[in-house]
Amino acid sequence: FDVVDLIRTKRDKGALTTDQIDWLVDAYTRGYVADEQMSAMTMAIFLNGMQRDEIRDLTLAMIASGERLDFSGLSKATTDKHSTGGVGDKITLPLAPLVASFGVAVPQLSGRGLGHTGGTLDKLESIPGWRAALTNDEFMSQLDSVGAVICAAGSGLAPADGKLYALRDITGTVECIPLIASSIMSKKIAEGTASLVLDVKFGSGAFMQDPARARELAETMVRLGTDAGVATRALLTDMDVPLGLAIGNANEVRESVEVLAGGGPADVVELTVALAREMLDLAGLPDADPAQALKDGRAMDSWNAMIRAQGGDPEATLPTPSETHTVVADRDGVIDRLEALPFGIAAWRLGAGRARKQDPVIHSAGIDLHVKPGTAVKAGDPLFTLGAEDPARFERALESIEGAWSIADTAPAARPLIVDRIV
Ligand code: URA
Numbered sequence: 077f078d079v080v081d082l083i084r085t086k087r088d089k090g091a092l093t094t095d096q097i098d099w100l101v102d103a104y105t106r107g108y109v110a111d112e113q114m115s116a117m118t119m120a121i122f123l124n125g126m127q128r129d130e131i132r133d134l135t136l137a138m139i140a141s142g143e144r145l146d147f148s149g150l151s152k153a154t155t156d157k158h159s160t161g162g163v164g165d166k167i168t169l170p171l172a173p174l175v176a177s178f179g180v181a182v183p184q185l186s187g188r189g190l191g192h193t194g195g196t197l198d199k200l201e202s203i204p205g206w207r208a209a210l211t212n213d214e215f216m217s218q219l220d221s222v223g224a225v226i227c228a229a230g231s232g233l234a235p236a237d238g239k240l241y242a243l244r245d246i247t248g249t250v251e252c253i254p255l256i257a258s259s260i261m262s263k264k265i266a267e268g269t270a271s272l273v274l275d276v277k278f279g280s281g282a283f284m285q286d287p288a289r290a291r292e293l294a295e296t297m298v299r300l301g302t303d304a305g306v307a308t309r310a311l312l313t314d315m316d317v318p319l320g321l322a323i324g325n326a327n328e329v330r331e332s333v334e335v336l337a338g339g340g341p342a343d344v345v346e347l348t349v350a351l352a353r354e355m356l357d358l359a360g361l362p363d364a365d366p367a368q369a370l371k372d373g374r375a376m377d378s379w380n381a382m383i384r385a386q387g388g389d390p391e392a393t394l395p396t397p398s399e400t401h402t403v404v405a406d407r408d409g410v411i412d413r414l415e416a417l418p419f420g421i422a423a424w425r426l427g428a429g430r431a432r433k434q435d436p437v438i439h440s441a442g443i444d445l446h447v448k449p450g451t452a453v454k455a456g457d458p459l460f461t462l463g464a465e466d467p468a469r470f471e472r473a474l475e476s477i478e479g480a481w482s483i484a485d486t487a488p489a490a491r492p493l494i495v496d497r498i499v
Contacts, residue, residue, distance in 0.1 A: 397464055403460050411483060450487050
């Protein structure tokens with residue numbers, strides 16, 4: 077094939093054939109198709125979309141670019157979860173050990189954060205000694221013994237996606253349903269899980285601000301998973317307000333441990349339990365009671381075993397910021413707005429996130445919220461505490477949250493966290 081012909085086809089709103097897509101992905105992965113040609117192609121796809129068959133072919137071609145894990149030798153059912161990302165979204169931390177406490181294997185291959193969305197591995201690395209990189213043998217043996225593994229995805233899974241995602245990131249072509257759906261699902265299908273629950277978010281802190289677009293993304297991914305033989309469901313959830321009270325790394329681990337101890341913020345508990353129910357149902361345990369396992373210590377035992385198996389000390393003290401700045405209420409009233417995205421950006425500016433892939437994150441940095449929409453406050457009450465190692469970072473973080481929250485006379489209407497379930 078001639079890549080310029082294929083670009084023209086997409087430019088002129090045509091559809092690519094299976095053979096053309098297979099060839100394109102393979103040639104791009106090998107470097108025969110140049111980045112500038114692939115950028116034109118992704119922009120054409122961004123503008124003109126892809127048909128259902130093309131999205132399926134793109135996903136399968138990206139899976140075929142690398143290895144596909146196989147858990148058929150494992151004596152346990154496998155199930156996994158993927159979130160499209162949000163602010164304060166630490167759900168994977170309590171969820172994986174919770175589900176594993178029922179004897180199910182959770183092979184959670186995770187990533188690091190880039191921009192305002194945090195990465196699960198960055199959060200866990202706040203725990204002294206914990207390591208994200210496991211060999212294939214260590215991974216398999218931990219799945220068999222502990223059940224829960226949260227570790228770094230090796231570069232062997234869907235390498236075409238790794239290259240393409242990096243290109244999309246610098247060419248303004250990330251926010252495109254066919255490209256996001258094929259990117260996420262190629263990695264999850266290659267990972268080898270038998271079932272998958274997707275947490276697809278909408279609102280201020282999500283990729284898709286608009287619920288209708290988030291629903292379309294969810295439906296596209298559920299179809300891709302199901303067609304590839306992975307039992308897939310999705311929950312459509314609200315990401316307008318940060319999840320829980322902690323935004324950062326070490327503080328998100330602390331909040332996750334509270335949830336595993338039977339406490340923690342109501343929204344984090346609600347979403348953790350709802351996702352666990354779906355995963356356990358798909359793994360053949362429709363009557364399992366995950367809320368009970370959070371209360372009776374089983375989930376915590378599973379967390380301790382998971383952290384220890386990867387070299388971490390679950391009893392160790394987590395880092396706290398050396399500098400803090402607390403914002404207080406300027407009047408009496410009720411918190412009526414607290415937008416996820418500006419708070420995510422503020423935590424990022426405090427050092428909790430990275431600007432470039434190779435930058436380190438500062439594990440102690442972040443924001444602790446003392447209020448959520450609906451909380452009644454008096455003038456002078458603490459609203460949020462920013463934490464950093466360098467106080468010079470407070471100014472730009474404060475700029476980010478200026479205008480992102482407000483206090484009113486009456487409470488805002490309650491918003492459901494879980495809006496729909498897509499099967
Ligand atoms: N996450 C991914 O892995 N890929 C995307 O395209 C977007 C989010």
